[in-house]
Amino acid sequence: MQSKIRLPFFLVIVAFVFSCTQQKGPSASDIQYPDTKKVDTVDTYFSTEVADPYRWLEDDNAKETEAWVKAQNNVTFSYLNDIPFRDEVKKTVKTLINHEKVSAPDKHGNYYYYYKNDGLQDQDVYYRTKDLESDKEEVFLNPNNFSEDGTISMAGTSFSNDGSLMTYLISDGGSDWRKAITLNTETKEVVGDTLTDLKFTGISWKGTNGFYYSSYERPKEGEALTAANKNQKVYFHEIGTPQSEDRIVFGDDIQRRGISANLTEDERFLVLSPWKGTSGNELYVKDLESPNSDFVQLVDNFENNHSIIHSEGNRLLIYTNLGAENYRIAETTIDNPKPKDWETLIPQKEHVLNSASSAGGYLFLNYLEDAKSKVQQFTLEGKHVRDIDLPAIGSAGGFGGESEDTELYYTFTSFTYPSTVFRYDIESGTSELYEQPDVAFDPDQYETKQVFYESKDGTEVPMFIVHKKGVELDGDNPTLLYGYGGFNISLTPSFSTRWMSWLEMGGVFAMANLRGGGEYGESWHKAGIKMQKQNVFDDFIAAGEYLKAEDYTNPEKLAIMGGSNGGLLVGATMTQRPDLAKVAIPQVGVLDMLRYHKFTIGAAWASDYGRADDSKEMFEYLYGYSPYHNLEEGTSYPATLITTADHDDRVVPAHSFKFAARLQEYHTGETPVLIRIETRAGHGAGTPTSKTIKQLTDIFSFTFYNMNEEPGN
Incomplete structure (x- = not known):
């Protein structure tokens, strides 16, 4: 067997002898x-x-x-x-797996929340702290206690805007079906009913009254892992009431294979993105400040992809590939929501716009240049502020946050660069290392x-x-x-x-x-x-x-x-x-x-x-x-x-x-x-x-x- 790295002669001999005496394996x-x-x-x-x-x-x-x-x-x-x-x-x-892994923190209420794994724990543990600079942290949820064999996992979290309530999803045995459990974040006590039979959904809180979610009809006994999923509906669950009383918000009259539901940051607009395939979606918006208002349909076909990434008063900013195969940022208002009225805020470029988000009163656009990240910061009026300096050629993500944020945390990774968390000052554009794992390998040995x-x-x-x-x-x-x-x-x-x-x-x-x-x-x-x-x-x-x-x-x-x-x-x-x-x-x-x-x-x-x-x-x-x-x-x-x-x-x-x-x-x-x-x-x-x-x-x-x-x- 030929060596791929040049070794001293005596090591070649050792390797040869070992290979000649190797135990016979299966045939x-x-x-x-x-x-x-x-x-x-x-x-x-x-x-x-x-x-x-x-x-x-x-x-x-x-x-x-x-x-x-x-x-x-x-x-x-x-x-x-x-x-x-x-x-x-x-x-x-x-x-190689046995190293500490820490996610980027998210702030909710008075706490920063993040996942951490000491290396060999079956599931990541959910921690929180009031001060990221201190060593004082506490375990908020430990999924390793959900089951003896570690096969029940956390599959998503969502907080009320004030951080007082939190809902987490769990998956049993890797299934796409979910349960949703709500906690009082101060006492960690369970609040209200545990929801079952959720699938392909997030949780979107409206104040502290309840939240929106999506799911299908309960599968027949024995068919949960195989039966076809169709005609998803959006529900509203009011805290303190049983799931059986959850009201259907959308999907009863207009049936779609799947419907994603989320609220804008100010909780004014409920945004629905119905889909029937993995590409292309309709777009609906409901103004919750007018309780009796109907859903306004912005897009009535599945030909392109669209998502609302920011709202400000009546103004909506939309990430879309309508008329721009490499994606652009369009703007419109709730009063003139149809695509014919959309105006281009940031036009498409030579490279594909892979994702877009907002934080601290700015837009962050993540482009792919030959499958490598390039992140740019823009004002909400579409003016280029800066290109964000990344530590190497690789992949960056996580440039989202709230409008009042002054900093955000993003992750960067590459093939030989373990996933590392950076703190980013939104106004100055400076990044500093926040958390870097210690992995048992030397990246300088690789190219x-x-x-x-x-x-x-x-x-x-x-x-x-x-x-x-x-x-x-x-x-x-x-x-x-x-x-x-x-x-x-x-x-x-x-x-x-x-x-x-x-x-x-x-x-x-x-x-x-x-x-x-x-x-x-x-x-x-x-x-x-x-x-x-x-x-x-x-x-x-x-x-x-x-x-x-x-x-x-x-x-x-x-x-x-x-x-x-x-x-x-x-x-x-x-x-x-x-x-x-x-x-x-x-x-x-x-x-x-x-x-x-x-x-x-x-x-x-x-x-x-x-x-x-x-x-x-x-x-x-x-x-x-x-x-x-x-x-x-x-x-x-x-x-x-x-x-x-x-x-x-x-x-x-x-x-x-x-x-x-x-x-x-x-x-x-x-x-x-x-x-x-x-x-x-x-x-x-x-x-x-x-x-x-x-x-x-x-x-x-x-x-x-x-x-x-x-x-x-």
Whole structure:
């Protein structure tokens, strides 16, 4: 095994001797995959019959499915536990995760509130203090006490304007369903009813009387994790009354798949953003100073994205991509709210405006320049004040606050720059370090570069590459290629113990900014959706070819990885180009493109994917790349570790179950194709630290082992 960093001769000899005496690990040829029955299930789409023999695995309540999950996990963990260097990988992952993490503080009433984790706590603890300069702090809420196994997590907080009341959301086992509990912040006593069956919602307080929230009808018994979510409604909950008396504010007569509700800072306007897909929303405003007033509809279609970021009297400032694919700030009044009356306050620029917020009487605009943050401060009249100096090339966030604030706290991160909190003086524009974690690695040992490579159709696509300094470009480095490419989501440089663990063990990490994302505005997004989705896969494949052509790696040392829509990306790539990589890690992936819309919130993804029942042309396009349907019998696929979770009600685990069953049926290579099914976990959010350590240990052990690599060499 060739060393990637030049070592003294005696260390090379030691490494060689160790590798020669390494304990023998598991063999794929010894794996006995569980027998998975096939049923005669056929659907007909526009005269085309499509067999779905593993449909029965969609029933998450069936005893047969439960037995299949248990049998698959037995095989998977038997293999993973026999990898000889698994304990070394776990030690590296655990060491890097084990550092104090502190969030940026938010002030509510007389207190500053923030999350903190001492390193290995399963859930972050919610603290507060009256003085950030003192050491006096107290635990306000400790989610680690919510459950014995750490699988019940906090999933959001909201305070009344005076800070006297606070509502927090909790998630059980990683599910998207929430409970809402309200506390008196002085006594920490529970106030009123605990609300249940909330989903895809925030909490917006109106004074101290109550709050607005959004939810769906209560799911039928046994269907909470799979039933389709539709026709969300906005409710008002009055403190001291039971949830059964909550009144419907919106969504009874005008039905929408989802509706976001929030109040402007002065609590005058209730702003509703109905949506039916992941892109585009209507916009409604109700003037609460006139209790009998109706909702005023500003936008009556789903063609663009809009949000109100500031109000001042009758004046409204709107962040929108209407007439500006890279986004602009528009202004209007409640008296002339229609888009035809909107005036541009800050026009779109060459680079996409990724987010916009207000604080201290100013606007803060966060632009992406080739997937890197550039933050600018403007007056409320649209005059440029300054560019904010950031500590390095990376990602910044958190420039929001109240109108009377004189300072704010923002975070900055990059691949080798742990998430760090800075205090920003709004008037002077000066930043000072507030909180920086002490992580067990030396950032000076690493280098990050951004390259641009050519995709199949000639499009230039950016990619970040990170590795230790001194790595030889000899074409033999274990390399992990990560991507997403969808839903207008931008992948930007950020610190992650996932990637740092891989890097510390001698790997190269690459992250491609594929079409379908939001890195270059709406045109970049639309170039990777519906009938253009193949562009995303082509971009990812081209990224892998670039890494090989530039001698970072070779097909035996390349792994591809992605989650959710990124799991679709990996599934499509490995079915179209099974020779591209040695290892494939599709995580919580959307893998059945003909039926994804039938479960939970899946129908909302049609804005990016299209649906098989839309048209014959759309069906044929989806059928042409759907990973589950494009596995071919007698094909040698990469060593594959599919990961999912039993409480994932975002991308239901049936996608992964069916894909794994067919992959095991058709695969003829000498590599393992396994599925790892986490219990008491969901799509990712709220996963306990202990489970995260185990997951990363298994993924990296599997990857290195199937590359025939020793971690750290």
